[in-house]
Structures are given as C-alpha cells and as structure tokens.
Amino acid sequence: MLQLRTVAVMHTFNQLCRQRNSSLSGPFPRLYNMERLERFIPQDPLPLESFPSAFLTLFGSTVGSGLLALPYAIHLSGWPLGLLILSLGLGVNLFTCYLLVKVMQGDCVAYAMDSLFMHAFQGINKRALTWLTHFTRVNVILNNFGSIISYFIVVRLK
C-alpha cells in the first residue's frame, strides 16, 4: 500500500517536472528546472584513488556536530575520565573500521552497510535475514537523519 502511494506521488511529481521543464511560463518555472539544478551538482567522475583525497573525504565524514558537544561531554565526565572516554571512543572506532576493512578485503563485493550485512549473514533463514537487514537499514537511516537534525540545530546561529 505504501509502495503504491509512493509510486503515485512520484508519478505526479515527474509529470509536474516535465510540465515545468517544457514551459518556462509557470509561476515558479525555475524551481523544477532539472537542467538548471544539474549545473549546481558537483560532478567528479574520478575515483578517490590517492591517499590525500581518501584522507580528506573520510575526515570530512568523521567531523560533525558531535565535535561541538565534546567540551560538554568532557565537562560531564570530568577531565581525566573524559580523556579516557575519548580515547576509548576513538579506539573502538579505529578497531571497528579495521574490522570493516578486513570484511571488505574478503570475497565481498558489497560496500554499503546493508549489503555487507546481507552478504555476511546470507546463510541464515531468509525471513530473518530480511528483517535483520531492514533493522540495519532503519538504524543507518536513524543515525544519519538524527545527525542531520543536530547539524541544523547547530547552524541555527545566534
């Protein structure tokens, strides 16, 4: 039912886009002009082959609003314990990233979290695998969507 509704909404949206693109005389013609929008999308077909590019991109995905809450986290836990928690957090992340690399170094061809999960647990019951993969997907969505909300809270500057 949800999928049918989504398809219907998408169809209406596509029709609207086509109408807007064919005629620029509407009230907000440029809002749906996909060709115009395409110009603003960064295009770079080259892969992140080199160390500096990969370093910067991974660093970019590490830095976030959590960084700005760190002073408060250290305040809550105290200076020595705060340092210990920070070291523990980075240690755990370093170790789990290393484990992910180990998993990807195997015969795996998937790189997204849900695909990795499906690949690793493919031997289990099919129904259970579907639900557990959905659970992983929901967690990824929750994690990223929640972080986007926290970013918007932070950029609401005084």
Next chain:
Amino acid sequence: MFVAAALAFPLCLVNNIASLRYFSIISFLSPLYLAIFLMANYDHTSHCPAQPCVLGEMISIPIVLIATSCQDNMGDIYQDLRNKKRNGPLVISAVLITAFFLFLVIGQFGCMEFHRVNSNLLQDSNFPLTNAAGHFALFSMALALICNIPFLVYPALRVLYPLLWRQNYRDSSLQKKALMVGSTVFSAACLGIWLADHFLTVMGAIGILSCVYISGALPCMLYLKGAPVEDPKWLRHVSAAVLVLMVAIGLASFAFLVELSNASTPYCSSNAYI
C-alpha cells in the same frame, strides 16, 4: 536553517561520494582553525570544573561515539582506493589519530573556556564574538557542517531506496533523487527548528539508539560471521569482547536515558541538561 538546507541541497544530489572531495577540505580546515582559535583564546586562570557523576559519564560515551564515527561512508572510500590492502588501514589510522588530537584540543580547551551555558559550543554565550576571528570560527564551522550534510544524506538514502522501491539509488532519475533529498533535508530542517533547544537529547538518542549499533556492534558481528580463516584467533576474541562491551554500553545508556526522562530534577549539577 532553510538557507543551510538550500545550500546543502545540490551537494546532496551527487552520484558518488568522490565528488565531494573539495568540500571536505573545508571540513578539515574549519575544526583546525577552531582548535587554534580556542588555544589562542586560552586564559591560564580558567580550568575545566568537572563535576563527574554516573549519568554524565553515561551520556558522554554516546556523544564521543557519534563524534568519532565514520563507518557509513567507509565502504565507498575504500572501494575507490588504489592498493586497498595497504592504504585502507593507513587512511583509517591517519584520520582517527588526527581526529583524536584535534578533538582533544577542542574538547579540553572548549570545556575550560565555554562549557557553562550551552551543550553546543557554538551557541554558548561565552563564545567570544567580539572580534572577527571569533565570527570567522563560528561561520567556518557552520559552513563545514553544511558541507558535511551530503555525507549523511547519501548513505541514508542509499539504504532507504531498497525499503521503498526495488531500485538502486545511483540509478534513479534526478527528479526522484531531488524529491527524496529535498524531503529529507527540509524535513530535518523543520525537525531542527522543533528540537532546537534539545541538542543534547538528539545527540544522546542517536548515539544510544543507532550509533552504538552502527559504529560498534555491527562491524564486530560482520567480522565474527565472515572473518577470513587465516586471521589470528585473538582478533576474533577482541571483536567478541568489543561486541559485548558495545551492547552493554547501549543497554546501560538506554536505561539511564529512561531514568533521566523520569527524573523531575536536573542531574549532576545546576547546569541544565536538556
């Protein structure tokens, strides 16, 4: 907030995370500048007046985990690397060690100087906005966060697509992507307005509910299930120990969060938590 959402919107429509490499330079330079700014403004008489308590410690663990997690995009970055076996672990180590020192400086100096009013450093009323350097630190961090939004939207939509349609995110039309990205970014902006005064609650909830699983438990589970045979046994034992630790942290933090939501008085100190 909506200006930020409008700026981030076209960046979120990229087909590949590699297209954002130049924007990640801002994400590297802005925290570096903030760290230098905090050190330059350091007053020798100030100190970090820690008032440790169990609840505070429990809530700071998920915050640290969120601050340092990078697992969602790691697959794409690893896929692109030349000489994966050598460069993969090298890139991760370099990023996390650099992040450790940078985060340590920002955490400690930020705690010593601007910790008293707000859980979010940039919105703390003690943050010095009397000079141009302070304003620049504020706006550069805001810009870095805007440039970072695609790093969150991309993995979220990539796993959302199989839940809604039988289609790959990369293969979908630009109209469809624009609709999905637009609804994600602008709904997050609306929720940001609604939850504006609950920054730490949002951080704690994400950290406890999902970050513990994504950053800690899931990679350990994946490794334990599909570890190469030639790997040493101790690596399996350590990953099993980390898995147990992360599950314990997740459950304990969740219990403390429930306890906190039922508590009628602020915990730890007179500082407002939520």
